Each structure stands twice: as C-alpha cells, then as structure tokens.
Amino acid sequence: MKKLLMTAAVAAVALGLGSTASLAEAYKACWIYVGPVGDGGWSFQHDEGRKAVVAELGDKVETVFVENVAEPDSDRTIERLARDGCKIIFTTSFGFMEPTLKVAAKFPDVKFEHATGYKTAPNVTTYNSKFHEGRYVIGQIAAKMSKTGTAGYIVSFPIPEVIAGINAFMLGAQTVNPDFKVKIIWANTWFDPGKEADAAKVLLSQGADILVQHTDSTAPLQIAQEQGKFGFGQASDMMAFAPKAQLTAIVDSWGPYYIKRVKAGMDGTWTSQQSWDGMAEGAVTMAPYANMPDDVAKMAAETQAAIAAGTLHPFTGPITKQDGTVVGESGKPLSDGEIHGMNWYVKGVDDKLPQ
C-alpha cells in the first residue's frame, strides 16, 4: 500500500498536481530497493540511510523510494524516477548496474549512484562498503564457537562481493582453526525466507553448527535459534529475531555516505567516483557481541579495532588460493581492484565456484 501511495504520489507529481512552490525548492533524492523495506536486512538498512538524509536535511530535500524492484526490468523504474525530477538516484543492488548505466546515458543532468557495482560513467558513481572486514571478524568467532569445526554458509549469487566475503570469513576462521571447514549453499536469490530456511536446515543436518548468510532475510538465524545453534545477522542487527542465536551482525550504515552525497549534489560539488568505505569510516559496524564467552567477544572486539585502525587487513598476502597458487606479496594487502574482481576461493573452501 505504501508502494501504491508512493506510486500515486509520483504519478501526481508527474501530472503537475503535486508540485507546490515549496516542493519545487526541495532537492529530490530517490532510492530503489531490490527487496521490501520491511526485510529487516539489506533494503531496510538502505532505507535507514534515506531516513538519516531526511533527518539531516529536513525540508531542503524530498525523498522518494521504490521497493521490491525486480533487477531485470529495473530500467523502467529508474527511468520513471529520472523523468519525475529526481536529481540524484541511488540504485541499491548489484543487478541494477546495467539498467542504471543505460538510463544514466539518457539523463546526463541526473546523478546516479549504484551500490556494489564496478562500472562508472560521468554521472554514475559506484559505492560499496567493505563488508568483508566484518566477515573476517565473524570467521574468527565462528571458528571459536563451532564444536563440529564446520560452518554452513548460505549465499546468493557468485559475484565478487559475495566471494570476497566467503574468503575473508575463511581467512579469519583459519587464524583460529587452520582445519576449519565451510559448507556452502547457493540459494540463487537475495530474499526468500522459505528457501533460506530450507538451506539452513539442510546445512545443520549436514554437520554445520554455525550459520553464516549472505542472503537478506532473517530466516536462517531463526532456524539456528530453533535448533539451538548459532548464526550471524546480515546487513542489519537481527537480534530481535533470534536473541539466543545471533552472535553478532555485520551492520551496514549508509546514512553518513548518503548525507555526504546528497549534499554534494545540492551544492554542485558532486563528481563521479568509486567509493569504498569500511570500518574505518563507520560504514561497516558490528552489532553487540552476544551469546559467546567473554574471551571470544574480546578477541572479536580486538580484531574489529585493528581493522578499523588499519593495522589489520583481512586480505594480507601471501594468500593461497584453492588451486594452490599464491597471490599477494608477503605482509601487503591485496589491492582494492583485486578484491573488487575476486573470482577465486582461498584454500580450505570445499566448494566449486559456480561459473
């Protein structure tokens, strides 16, 4: 209904019904989300970021969002927003990349910001967060907490961000337990609570006792809770869904970035860039460490602090790949480009990468 109301509002503006003098002054910033804002995860956090923009800039900004946008035909939605006077449009899923570029070429005066992609244009910026930093931390926790020495990992699609997450998780886990194992299930969806729950149940039945997810719903954590096992929240603090199972969560904090970029758009200092913030910039934070012994929480907090301070980098060379080849110079982190384009597993991951 919210969506319908919003659509009606957009339509009204398009017809010139809704544009009053005060609205005409406001800078229009728009978002499209791949899931519902009520997903309690990825899209929810982006919407929190949007709300932060409203809280910061008040009347000076008018925000619009469209949720549940299917990736394949998102160009229609993006184009509609561009036509309806959005000055800056945030497209918040990897699959929106090509549609965003396509529409951006038609609207050179509109600023586009695409999350998690890698292609830019004069009016298209990409932005992302270093989620793998958080995954390194949860890898260490998982290895400490697991009794079977095996984690179950539910993933969405084989894109570099997800693969880098798996690798960072394993590298973190291996610092604690070099023989740590991970079982991987590709759900081939970002959001399907039932399917994610099914995958979680299968993983637990196959000997995993810690669940990690790179899909957006809270279902896997809930299964962990039901069966007395542990898991980690994704994108958002999911403690309310699984108070006995969530060890911590990698929380995306988009607010500061959105405020910065909307302001830049308003005062004309906006330029195309590739932004990649992490724990140091406050874009990636960890939910409170819970359901674990103090020494594990302490270790996790120390690792988190070291990453934020820049003294620890999850991908520090040399790193042995699954096929035995070695990348990275000793003591030096991999370049951002290498992480952005990651299409290989580290040694110890017992899965073949879908091609």
Next chain:
Amino acid sequence: MDQSLAVMLTIITAATPLLIAAIGELVVERSGVLNLGVEGMMVMGAVAGFAVAFMTGSTLLGVGAAIFAGIAMSALFGFLTLTLVANQVAAGLALTLLGLGLSGLIGEAFVGQPGVKMPTLFGIDALVPFSLLLTAGVAYVLFRTKTGLVIRAVGNSHSSAHALGYRVIAIRYLSVMFGGACAGLAGGYLSLAYTPQWIENMTAGRGWIALALVVFASWRPLRTLVGAYLFGAVSILGFVVQSMGLGIPSQFLSSLPYIVTIIALVIISGNKRLTQANTPACLAQSFVPDR
C-alpha cells in the same frame, strides 16, 4: 536427529504450503474460475495469521485469522469477477498486487517481532497431516459425490448447469472462497510454522508455483500432491547436493525442481486426450445468466 530424517522433514515443510494453496486453487479452477491472486491471498493469510497469533499468543486463532483473511480477499475477487463480471485475469493480478501492498502496510508494526511457532508432533506441524486429509477430501468430494459433479459441471458448461437449475454464481462464489481459505491457510503456514515471523513478501512467489502446479497436474488432486512433493524434494535435495561440495552448478540445481516437476507431471498426465478432458471447459469465462 538422523540426517535423512531431517532432510525428509525439510522436504515436507517445503511442500506443504504449495500443496494447500494448489488444492484450493484446483477447486476454484474446476468451477470454471481462474484466480491468479493466489500469491496475494497467501501473503494476506501470512500477515493476518502472524498478527493474531502474536497478539493473542494462540496459533490456533492465528490459523483462523489466516483462513479468514484468505476468504475475505477471495470474496473481493468473487465480487469483482462474478457479480461485476470483471475480467478474471486482470482481477486476479490486481488481487496479488493488492495483497502484497496491503500486507506490507498491515505488517509494518510486526516486522522484527518474535513469532509464535505452531506445535509440532515428531517434528511435523499439525498442518501437514491436515494437508494430506484435505487432498484426499477434495479428491473424494470432486469425483465421488454429487457436490463434486455439480462443481465440475459448472466449470465445464456453465450454461448447461444453469439450464438444469444450478445456481452457477453461488457455486462459483463458494468455490472461490474455498480457494481463498486454502491460500490463506497456506500463507498462515508460512508465518506460523515454516518461518515463524513476518517479513514483507515472505511468500516469495509460492502462490505462482501453486498455480502452475494445478495446471501441470491437469486439475487432478492426487497429481497435485505428487507435484508439490516432487517440487519440494528436488529443491531440498539440490541443497543437500550443494552442501556436499560436488561442484554441480547451483544455477542448474535451482532450476531442477521446475524442470523435473514439469517433466514428471507431463509424463503422469500421459494421454493428451485425457488431459484435455480434465481441463475445465469454461475456465476463466465469465458467466451472465440469460434471464
């Protein structure tokens, strides 16, 4: 818990909502009405079931609310298509959109609230045996009783049924509302047993799969049962194979349930003439009595 038993229980949980929703839609289509709003009715059932169970702490009341929400949605569909003679395809699609939007609005307050889980017996939810009884019951009523004969007659030739004195519109209303009750119940199963929580869009397309199952099962209840369980089994076994790390492409495994189910049901349906004989002749046709 034994490994294969755990996997089997997962298969049953995955298949049950599909089966319940599909059986309901089967009756609707047998009466000659095509309701494409299964997804919308299901998601409304999910939110209503969760909301009531959360507020009262009783899953039984939750199940009741889920069924009621499904019936309310289907009654709206019935009013549009049967009384106002609107296009069934368009009205069904609108019902899905309405359900997805409205459930998001109603459910906003319930996002992130702890759910109440339906009691289980040996790891099986109470609705699982019920879904099997429902299938058997529908199969019996549709093909062994006069009521079933009348429903099928209305679906095959509404003019003849009308001429014989049957109240076509009333029978269709009841069938549509039975379908709504089943879809609502299937939704309630999702939010009360499958993943006891409320998240927007939590049906994630299951209503559409149920719709497809009805067609591929050629409107036969027992084939629908086979189809739903096959679909559940292949999806879950796909996950099992993946977790073993055999390196079979996951995209292939993800598409396998659809492929296998379609192939299997086409084979079961076998004889083309029989399949056509099962298709309700008046499916999706509006009925306006002559006088």
